[in-house]
Amino acid sequence: KGQYDKAIEDYDKAIALNPNDAKTYIGRGGAYTNKRQYYRAIEDFNKAIALNPNNSSAYAGRGTAYNMQRQHDTAIEDYNKAIALSIALYPKTERSLLPYLESMISAVYFLRGGAYNDKGHYDRAIEDYNKAIQLEPNDYGAYFGLGLAYKNKGQYDEAIENYNKAIDLDSNNAAAYRDRGDVYYYKGQYDRAIEDYNKAIALDPNDASAYTNRGVAYTLKGNMGRAISDFQKACDMGNEDGCEGLKMVLEKR
Numbered sequence: 001k002g003q004y005d006k007a008i009e010d011y012d013k014a015i016a017l018n019p020n021d022a023k024t025y026i027g028r029g030g031a032y033t034n035k036r037q038y039y040r041a042i043e044d045f046n047k048a049i050a051l052n053p054n055n056s057s058a059y060a061g062r063g064t065a066y067n068m069q070r071q072h073d074t075a076i077e078d079y080n081k082a083i084a085l086s087i088a089l090y091p092k093t094e095r096s097l098l099p100y101l102e103s104m105i106s107a108v109y110f111l112r113g114g115a116y117n118d119k120g121h122y123d124r125a126i127e128d129y130n131k132a133i134q135l136e137p138n139d140y141g142a143y144f145g146l147g148l149a150y151k152n153k154g155q156y157d158e159a160i161e162n163y164n165k166a167i168d169l170d171s172n173n174a175a176a177y178r179d180r181g182d183v184y185y186y187k188g189q190y191d192r193a194i195e196d197y198n199k200a201i202a203l204d205p206n207d208a209s210a211y212t213n214r215g216v217a218y219t220l221k222g223n224m225g226r227a228i229s230d231f232q233k234a235c236d237m238g239n240e241d242g243c244e245g246l247k248m249v250l251e252k253r
Contacts, residue, residue, distance in 0.1 A: 008032070023057075029045045033068065049062070089101055
């Protein structure tokens with residue numbers, strides 16, 4: 001069994017012993033979310049909220065489950081509640097525990113920023129990512145999110161700046177190189193795009209979209225041999241765009 005199945009078994013036993021512990025339902029809800037069983041996750045977060053309506057983690061967890069189901073507005077409502085409850089704890093929190101509280105609030109700003117990004121509300125996403133960074137200046141995810149939001153807005157220089165910061169914080173994350181490569185591609189800087197796709201693929205050889213995107217860059221540079229190789233690789237991995245790219249290039253030969 002996988003780690004999440006084992007965790008769920010342990011939570012089941014804990015709930016059988018004490019069915020009134022909200023934290024246990026939150027833990028099991030998180031495990032269900034990781035297994036992409038979102039309806040069951042939401043059921044657990046609902047139980048946790050019924051037991052403890054002031055637990056911000058339950059709202060944040062439920063918000064994530066809703067967001068993964070593309071119910072972004074409902075997710076944002078839960079994130080709003082989680083942030084409000086957490087901020088209300090400031091006067092009651094010991095100084096030594098404030099960094100932990102601020103880390104929690106930062107995480108929810110990041111999550112809400114992701115929901116706004118998914119909705120296409122990029123300016124609001126940028127606001128939330130910046131709030132997350134104010135609380136956690138070394139948050140790789142928030143800089144990555146900023147890069148994505150600026151990329152979606154067509155502000156490519158700002159996107160590159162934030163992807164650079166994300167890479168500085170985590171140089172082994174393939175997604176940041178791949179997405180920065182996309183921005184260089186949009187700017188017409190195909191060689192730099194290919195360099196980033198190379199790095200992304202070296203870090204994650206199973207990233208089919210990186211092969212597809214590199215294939216597109218090679219196509220625009222006129223290097224059809226390498227383009228075909230990349231599209232074929234992506235297509236073999238089940239990437240539909242890679243299959244379409246391969247078909248297009250082969251038809252033009």
